Amino acid sequence: MHRRTLCLTLGLALVGGQALARTAWDDLKPMIFDDRALLSAGADISITSPYRTDNDSRTPVGVRVAGPGGRLVARVTVILDENPMPVSAVIDLAQPLPEFFFELTLRFNGPTPMHVVAETTDGQLFVAEAFVKTSGQGACASPPITDPEAALAALGQMTIEMAGIGPAGGAAARLGALAHRQARVDVDIRHPSLSGLQKDQVTLLFIPMRYVQTLDVALDGQPYATVTGSISLSENPRISLAAPAGTRSVDATMTDTDGTVTHAKRSFPGY
Numbered sequence: 333m334h335r336r337t338l339c340l341t342l343g344l345a346l347v348g349g350q351a352l353a354r355t356a357w358d359d360l361k362p363m364i365f366d367d368r369a370l371l372s373a374g375a376d377i378s379i380t381s382p383y384r385t386d387n388d389s390r391t392p393v394g395v396r397v398a399g400p401g402g403r404l405v406a407r408v409t410v411i412l413d414e415n416p417m418p419v420s421a422v423i424d425l426a427q428p429l430p431e432f433f434f435e436l437t438l439r440f441n442g443p444t445p446m447h448v449v450a451e452t453t454d455g456q457l458f459v460a461e462a463f464v465k466t467s468g469q470g471a472c473a474s475p476p477i478t479d480p481e482a483a484l485a486a487l488g489q490m491t492i493e494m495a496g497i498g499p500a501g502g503a504a505a506r507l508g509a510l511a512h513r514q515a516r517v518d519v520d521i522r523h524p525s526l527s528g529l530q531k532d533q534v535t536l537l538f539i540p541m542r543y544v545q546t547l548d549v550a551l552d553g554q555p556y557a558t559v560t561g562s563i564s565l566s567e568n569p570r571i572s573l574a575a576p577a578g579t580r581s582v583d584a585t586m587t588d589t590d591g592t593v594t595h596a597k598r599s600f601p602g603y
Contacts (some may be wrong), residue, residue: 407424
């Protein structure tokens with residue numbers, strides 16, 4: 333009898349321990365979203381990411397968002413739960429859209445759940461989750477690839493491209509183009525995206541944090557989207573956004589955490 337009671341007590345203790353176990357997401361939710369309800373997005377948010385990264389320092393992630401029940405999407409937040417700066421990117425749309433997609437090159441410090449939260453114009457929050465395994469490089473502390481002097485000389489330079497949505501557009505891009513005739517704007521930014529966790533390989537001192545704080549994108553002279561970055565953006569990040577296929581010009585303004593501001597513009601008269 334005593335043995336049966338002991339086994340039952342141990343079993344209840346184990347179940348209780350599992351119930352009490354908390355994840356990083358449990359702690360992040362109230363910090364980021366206060367006590368607001370997070371509703372399951374189901375198929376309305378699609379995340380395209382590798383099952384396991386082959387380059388933790390530069391991993392492309394695509395997201396397609398459709399406003400559930402015909403709602404309009406105003407903001408999308410990407411959270412890498414276990415990264416040193418979990419809120420990795422926030423995209424604010426100047427004019428809310430029924431459907432939107434984007435792709436980012438991100439830096440993963442280690443295996444982590446990834447949450448994408450879409451906020452609609454009626455204040456509802458919808459969430460989807462994925463899990464990304466990594467190769468264990470500890471990318472947020474990995475030394476920069478680009479020579480520091482060369483990185484500073486080119487810092488803030490941007491290249492803008494526009495492409496139709498085809499096989500090269502990525503799964504998220506193709507899905508996002510189904511309901512609306514869309515193109516994809518790619519903005520490549522020259523920036524070291526210094527995390528503050530990296531060491532100078534000569535002095536062994538930590539390199540001060542410096543990353544892309546915001547990227548403001550205007551289409552045909554009208555504000556379109558603001559991307560707020562973090563140390564989770566890769567070195568020389570690429571930021572891709574859905575855009576109307578009839579777009580004729582793209583303006584991009586980059587501001588980094590040191591206050592550097594750069595601007596690029598490209599016209600597509602024949603697009």
